Amino acid sequence: MQWKKVLSTMKPYKPGRSTEEVKKAYRLDKVVKLASNENPYGCAxxxxxxxxxxxxxxxxxxxxxxxxxxxxxxxxxxxxxxxxxxxxxxxxxxxxxxxxxxxxxxxxxxxxxxxxxxxxxxxxxxxxxxxxxxxxxxxxxxxxxxxxxxxxxxxxxxxxxxxxxxxxxxxxxxxxxxxxxxxxxxxxxxxxxxxxxxxxxxxxxxxxxxxxxxxxxxxxxxxxxxxxxxxxxxxxxxxxxxxxxxxxxxxxxxxxxxxxxxxxLEDDAFIDMCRKLNAAQRERYKTFASEKRIHMFDSETNFVLMEVPGDADGASEFLLKHGYIVRSGNALGTPGYVRITIGTEEQNTGLLQAFTLLLQEKGR
Known part of the structure; x- marks a missing residue:
């Protein structure tokens, strides 16, 4: 086949691990996906x-x-x-x-x-x-x-x-x-x-x-x-x-x-609700990062890019074992960080608890 030469230097898009895959790999009953910046409140x-x-x-x-x-x-x-x-x-x-x-x-x-x-x-x-x-x-x-x-x-x-x-x-x-x-x-x-x-x-x-x-x-x-x-x-x-x-x-x-x-498009109230709920939970992450003295990029989105101790892949794997799928910064050009989708209040509480355990394991 006469492929474009540049394709030999490229890789296909690699999707993140699914919740079912993670459940099976780590024998978990519940897994929360916070890796793809999806809306945790669903649709209108x-x-x-x-x-x-x-x-x-x-x-x-x-x-x-x-x-x-x-x-x-x-x-x-x-x-x-x-x-x-x-x-x-x-x-x-x-x-x-x-x-x-x-x-x-x-x-x-x-x-x-x-x-x-x-x-x-x-x-x-x-x-x-x-x-x-x-x-x-x-x-x-x-x-x-x-x-x-x-x-x-x-x-x-x-x-x-x-x-x-x-x-x-x-x-x-x-x-x-x-x-x-x-x-x-x-x-x-x-x-x-x-x-x-x-x-x-x-x-x-x-x-x-x-x-x-x-x-x-x-x-x-x-x-x-x-x-x-x-x-x-x-x-x-x-x-x-x-x-x-x-x-x-x-x-x-x-x-x-x-x-x-x-x-x-007919339901502006749903978008307003999601914006407000997301903003409130975003502040939780900001407060958490400040209290734990770890760097977090200032975000205006439904995700945060947060510093982790050690390697980003290792931190992502640790959080996976605790039932939370996040995106390693190694795949995003931001080594030393993970990108976390801002979930619901309950989801964020669990994620931040797991993140605290990660910090403790690394002596932070």
């Missing part, structure tokens, strides 16, 4: 009610335009319907953008550590990659500007950032966008937007008219609790969206996913 009750009573013509192809969902999102964000692009999760939108723009002749800039799919897709397309290390836990936007050259085509910005949870202040983001040449696409990946509680944070979709070279990514996988349905969306100028639609596969979102996402 209106969605569950809809699913219990809906019937669909399974033999009919999906509405490739996502008409109903498109109209609701356009109204929610006060944008034209032609400004919205749907993806099989925001992961697919990242792939669509990369395929549409990147090749061996162009250059792309991204933060590190951050969401690995930016680099993954850029490598497949053969683009030159510049990764800018975080500075004081945040995107170093000045270095982003300094890395721009005449071949730069895309700049990736993860806000809040995964895996650190850090948020870019509005004034810094706008100052950065003012300095980016208009022919460079800036991707603002905002998968965790609904969890932000910073009162000064503004909706970046409102910046599109002022900066038509940006595109904003959102998802239904996190706060909306619809990860299994794989549906994300992007908002940008109609010119950009039209070009990306040339790359998008037809019927890339299934009928049920579009219908469920449309229903989920």
């Amino acid at each position: 009750s209106t969605v569950a009610e809809f699913l219990s009573g809906t019937t669909m013509p399974f033999e009919i192809y999906p509405d490739g335009h996502g008409t109903t969902l498109r109209a609701k999102l356009a109204e929610k964000h006060d944008v034209d319907e032609s400004s919205i692009l749907f993806g099989n999760g925001s992961d697919e939108i990242i792939s669509i953008i990369s395929r549409a723009i990147l090749d061996e002749k162009v250059h792309t800039i991204m933060p590190t550590p951050s969401f690995p799919q930016y680099a993954h897709n850029a490598k497949i397309e053969g683009a030159e990659i510049t990764e800018i290390p975080l500075k004081d836990e945040h995107h170093d936007l000045n270095d982003f500007i300094g890395a721009i050259n005449d071949r730069t085509a895309i700049i990736w910005v993860c806000n809040p950032n995964n895996p650190t949870g850090s948020l870019i202040p509005n004034d810094e983001l706008e100052s950065f966008l003012e300095r980016v040449p208009e022919n460079i696409l800036v991707v603002l990946d905002e998968a965790y937007y609904e969890y932000v509680t910073d009162p000064d944070h503004a909706d970046s979709i409102a910046l599109i008219d002022r900066f038509p070279n940006i595109i904003v990514l959102r998802t239904f996988s996190k706060a909306y609790g619809l990860a299994s349905f794989r549906i994300g969306y992007a908002v940008g100028s109609s010119v950009i969206i039209t070009e990306l639609n040339k790359v998008r596969n037809p019927f890339n979102n299934n009928t049920l996913a579009v219908a469920v996402a449309s229903k989920a």
Whole structure:
């Protein structure tokens, strides 16, 4: 087979261990998964009610335009319907953008550590990659500007950032966008937007008219609790969206996913509840880290990146044995840390008890 040469340097995505796998391996009756930043409160009750009573013509192809969902999102964000692009999760939108723009002749800039799919897709397309290390836990936007050259085509910005949870202040983001040449696409990946509680944070979709070279990514996988349905969306100028639609596969979102996402948009109260509950539990982790004198990144998401004693893989394994699945920082470019999804009050109580045992074992 005549594979792209770059594939020999890459590895397939390796999913985390399932709860059933961990139960069997460690003979546990109960396992809590806090590794994938899923919503521990599930989805809105209106969605569950809809699913219990809906019937669909399974033999009919999906509405490739996502008409109903498109109209609701356009109204929610006060944008034209032609400004919205749907993806099989925001992961697919990242792939669509990369395929549409990147090749061996162009250059792309991204933060590190951050969401690995930016680099993954850029490598497949053969683009030159510049990764800018975080500075004081945040995107170093000045270095982003300094890395721009005449071949730069895309700049990736993860806000809040995964895996650190850090948020870019509005004034810094706008100052950065003012300095980016208009022919460079800036991707603002905002998968965790609904969890932000910073009162000064503004909706970046409102910046599109002022900066038509940006595109904003959102998802239904996190706060909306619809990860299994794989549906994300992007908002940008109609010119950009039209070009990306040339790359998008037809019927890339299934009928049920579009219908469920449309229903989920009707329940703002559920999102408000999840944001408040998550924020309260996030403060527990912050207090815990302070009391135990361990470093934790300042987060505006539904996860925290917390320092561990010793090796991150070893710490993750210890927590696994106690029934808690977390994400080792060794796999995220943050050795010495684990990423923990913020669960329910009960789940977090158990996790923090297990974490305390980890610290005691290591003499901390």
